[in-house]
Amino acid sequence: MFEDPLFWLFVGPGLLLGLYAQARIKSNVAKYSQVPTPSGITGAEVARRLLDAKGLQDIRIEPVEGELSDHYDPRNKVLRLSQKVFYTPSIAAAGIAAHEAGHAVQDAKDYFPMEARTFVVPLVQLASKIAPWLFVAGLVLGMNWLTWTGVILFGSSFLFALITLPVEFNASARAKELLARQGILGPDGIEQVDQVLDAAAWTYVSAAVSAVGVWLFYIFMLFSRGGGASARR
Structure with a gap:
């Protein structure tokens, strides 16, 4: 498969977009990690303040190992922040923490796309394991x-x-709104946060492009072998 030029034709755009997104997010996070928040508030403090403002005092905030490993766990109601975000009073940390707090707010408000994603995660994990075997068989x-x-x-x-x-x-839109409403950042700070979160958004776009590229490759390969015509008979 990897030796087939057509594979890279279908998958290449997503991979290139992913490399661009990773370079952009690392650059912007590094840049705005050097810009302090006006009040010296850390990422963990930002998250706590935003969650409390939404009445989500029951959600725990914990530090976690790794870089850009920040995430919200809807099953255990835990917001986990990488140590650089948890302990750092920077614009980048505030933006990332606010974004994850935005996911917690989505969960609390039963935001449908998030509920749908949580539901399909185990199904996608199972499908990704058995799909290649079924295809080859x-x-x-x-x-x-x-x-x-x-x-x-x-x-x-x-x-x-x-x-x-x-x-x-x-989640990014909620993050910027919450940061502004709680007076944590002014207009300039929100604009800087927007650059961090916009860079991160490209990683999800690239993932979608890569996924559809792989899918189209397998469909093309099946039709090129006559499987499509046989399936219609």
């Missing part, structure tokens, strides 16, 4: 229905990436 055994089942399951990754887009964009 279908080709070897000449069973087009089995091959197409594998192709359809490959599409679950694209579905997950697609659902992720509104979840992440909405």
Whole structure:
């Protein structure tokens, strides 16, 4: 598969976009990690303040190992921040912490796209494991229905990436609104946070492009082998 030029034709755009997104987010996070918050408030303090303002005092905030490993765990109601975000009083830390707090607010308000993403996670994980086996088995055994089942399951990754887009964009919008409403950052600070979060958004866009590229590659490969025509008969 990796030796096939067509694979890179389909998947390459997403990979290149992903490299661009990673370079951009690292650059912007590094830049605005050097810019302090006006009041010297750390990422953990930002998250706590925003959550409390929304009546979410029951949500814990914990430091976690790793770089850019920040995430909200909706099952355990825990907001986990990387140590650089948790302990650092910077614009980048405030933006990232506010973004994760935005996910907690989504959870509290039963934001449908987030609920849908949480629901499909185990299904996507299972589908990604069995899809390649079904696809290959279908080709070897000449069973087009089995091959197409594998192709359809490959599409679950694209579905997950697609659902992720509104979840992440909405969390960023909530983050900027909360930061402004609570008076943590002024207009200049919000604009700087926007650059950090906008860079992060490109990683989710690239994931969606990559997922659809892989899916289209398998569909193309199946039709090129005559599977599409056979399946219609």
